[in-house]
Amino acid sequence: MELEKKMLKILEHDAKISPKTMATMLDEEEAHIREVLAHLEKERYILGYNAVVNWDRFGENGVEAMIEVKVTPAREVGFNGVAERISRFPEVRSVYLMSGTYDLSVVVTADTMKEIALFVSHKLSTLDEVQSTVTHFILKRYKQDNFIFESPQEDRRLVVSP
Amino acid sequence: MSNMDKYVSKTVQAIPPSGIRKFFDLVSQMEGVISLGVGEPDFVTPWHIREACFYSLEHGYTMYTSNQGLIELREEIALYMRRHIGVNYSPENQILVTVGVSEAVDLALRAIIEPGDEVLVPEPSYVSYSPGASLAYGIPVAVETFAEDEYRIRPDMLEKAITPKSKVLILAYPNNPTGGIMRKEDLEPLVEIIIKNDLIVISDEIYSELTYNGEHASIASLPGMKERTIVFNGFSKAFAMTGWRIGYACGHPDLIGAMTKIHQYTIMCAPIMAQKAALEALRHGETEMRKMVENYNYRRKIMVSGFREIGMQCFEPQGAFYAFPSIVCTGMNSEEFSEKLIMEEKVAVVPGNAFGAMGNGHVRCCYAASVADIEQALDRIGSFLSRHRKG
Numbered sequence: 129m130e131l132e133k134k135m136l137k138i139l140e141h142d143a144k145i146s147p148k149t150m151a152t153m154l155d156e157e158e159a160h161i162r163e164v165l166a167h168l169e170k171e172r173y174i175l176g177y178n179a180v181v182n183w184d185r186f187g188e189n190g191v192e193a194m195i196e197v198k199v200t201p202a203r204e205v206g207f208n209g210v211a212e213r214i215s216r217f218p219e220v221r222s223v224y225l226m227s228g229t230y231d232l233s234v235v236v237t238a239d240t241m242k243e244i245a246l247f248v249s250h251k252l253s254t255l256d257e258v259q260s261t262v263t264h265f266i267l268k269r270y271k272q273d274n275f276i277f278e279s280p281q282e283d284r285r286l287v288v289s290p
Numbered sequence: 291m292s293n294m295d296k297y298v299s300k301t302v303q304a305i306p307p308s309g310i311r312k313f314f315d316l317v318s319q320m321e322g323v324i325s326l327g328v329g330e331p332d333f334v335t336p337w338h339i340r341e342a343c344f345y346s347l348e349h350g351y352t353m354y355t356s357n358q359g360l361i362e363l364r365e366e367i368a369l370y371m372r373r374h375i376g377v378n379y380s381p382e383n384q385i386l387v388t389v390g391v392s393e394a395v396d397l398a399l400r401a402i403i404e405p406g407d408e409v410l411v412p413e414p415s416y417v418s419y420s421p422g423a424s425l426a427y428g429i430p431v432a433v434e435t436f437a438e439d440e441y442r443i444r445p446d447m448l449e450k451a452i453t454p455k456s457k458v459l460i461l462a463y464p465n466n467p468t469g470g471i472m473r474k475e476d477l478e479p480l481v482e483i484i485i486k487n488d489l490i491v492i493s494d495e496i497y498s499e500l501t502y503n504g505e506h507a508s509i510a511s512l513p514g515m516k517e518r519t520i521v522f523n524g525f526s527k528a529f530a531m532t533g534w535r536i537g538y539a540c541g542h543p544d545l546i547g548a549m550t551k552i553h554q555y556t557i558m559c560a561p562i563m564a565q566k567a568a569l570e571a572l573r574h575g576e577t578e579m580r581k582m583v584e585n586y587n588y589r590r591k592i593m594v595s596g597f598r599e600i601g602m603q604c605f606e607p608q609g610a611f612y613a614f615p616s617i618v619c620t621g622m623n624s625e626e627f628s629e630k631l632i633m634e635e636k637v638a639v640v641p642g643n644a645f646g647a648m649g650n651g652h653v654r655c656c657y658a659a660s661v662a663d664i665e666q667a668l669d670r671i672g673s674f675l676s677r678h679r680k681g
């Protein structure tokens with residue numbers, strides 16, 4: 129368990145660390161690390177790996193919105209039923225159940241604002257459980273998943289020092 | 291321009307030029323270099339510490355402090371020292387806040403040494419001690435340490451170096467450049483020798499938080515040693531605060547008082563911004579510091595196992611953030627090796643003899659670098675070795 133946690137911490141920080149390097153870091157055999165990794169993936173402790181991309185550098189103007197959704201929880205499944213349904217739409221990046229004045233926070237990406245508007249009016253609002261939505265478009269990203277966008281990570285140290 | 295050398299004091303002229311400076315000039319003109327030659331963390335100071343400094347500036351903390359440093363900071367240092375090494379120091383008269391451990395080294399040596407006194411300096415070790423001793427008109431005397439002993443000071447080697455003129459023993463563990471440490475059981479046999487020869491110990495423990503297997507031990511915590519030991523510690527390494535220039539010395543009121551006398555006339559006080567930041571580091575910096583240490587430990591293992599894989603002998607460092615592999619398999623001396631390596635493979639390391647003659651045959655490689663850089667550097671050193679290995 130300790131090992132698994134340590135591996136997950138390392139990967140959460142840098143998913144590109146190779147099993148060989150990780151084996152060295154944790155004083156384990158590489159084969160064992162590979163086994164544990166396979167187990168973590170199979171059992172869905174690790175859901176996947178993705179890159180944090182700065183699309184602005186490409187001049188791509190995709191849009192992203194956070195939508196506050198108020199829903200009526202259903203008998204038996206509570207919020208889960210509707211949350212899972214919403215999660216299935218490919219344009220939905222994340223879905224969170226929230227405390228406070230609304231219930232679900234839904235993050236949606238698309239190429240244009242219009243597409244998002246259509247998604248909200250045609251797909252989201254038309255679900256029976258959905259009472260209301262408030263759509264907030266993201267204007268600029270400063271930090272995402274630990275990475276600061278405008279921070280040059282250059283090494284400012286002297287190349288040789290005592 | 292006319293030659294003004296003759297006006298420079300003999301004492302200063304006699305100090306050899308820095309082996310690191312020379313190398314720096316060579317490397318700094320090149321591009322695409324991976325540097326394992328640095329002597330500082332690759333982390334920037336944690337944000338909450340920087341933020342505390344902004345806050346203090348906004349609130350107008352831009353003045354002198356008392357010579358010894360802010361009392362709140364000294365109180366916090368006293369608590370820290372009790373937790374960290376189990377020794378009680380009074381914030382009133384046993385703690386002095388300095389401009390880095392660098393200043394503390396200078397102060398202590400000047401406060402203690404009479405002209406001609408001998409200062410025992412373990413070798414290899416950090417570059418400041420011997421020049422510091424010379425500038426105080428003392429005579430540095432090497433105490434040799436060896437890879438076979440994991441660079442610990444052996445009692446017999448210490449006794450061999452002692453003469454009737456010996457007055458100060460410098461301890462610097464965890465050690466720069468070797469990564470060696472002295473555990474409690476390694477320090478204990480030295481105590482009797484130290485007391486018998488009436489030595490004062492200067493213990494530079496700036497890397498003490500960067501101890502990877504087990505606990506750091508301070509000689510000041512051993513029976514009979516608190517009085518005759520001045521302990522140095524600082525913020526540069528553990529809290530990634532090299533540029534702030536802040537450290538401290540703890541010891542007997544008479545010795546700290548003597549150091550304070552010099553400090554008050556030469557420096558006045560450490561900068562208040564750095565003192566405010568240091569206060570934040572001690573109060574709230576533990577979690578981030580532990581994370582950084584864990585990170586160094588991972589990279590320590592990557593570097594050491596990498597050296598072994600490419601067939602380089604490397605003592606496993608137990609502290610600080612340096613590895614000190616042997617380069618004897620190339621038949622080159624440290625400077626040749628380092629120069630060729632930078633020219634042929636663009637990897638910068640520091641020649642071991644920059645840390646004293648005992649460092650020859652080794653190079654210092656700092657693992658406060660990204661994993662990607664470490665692995666790339668190891669690859670390059672590997673191909674360098676395959677071309678230059680003798681026998």
Ligand SMILES: Cc1ncc(COP(=O)(O)O)c(C=O)c1O
Nearest residue numbers: 290390391392416466524526537
């Ligand atoms: C052993 C040792 N002591 C002291 C120092 C200097 O520390 P400071 O930044 O506190 O002056 C260094 C810096 O490299 C060091 O390696």
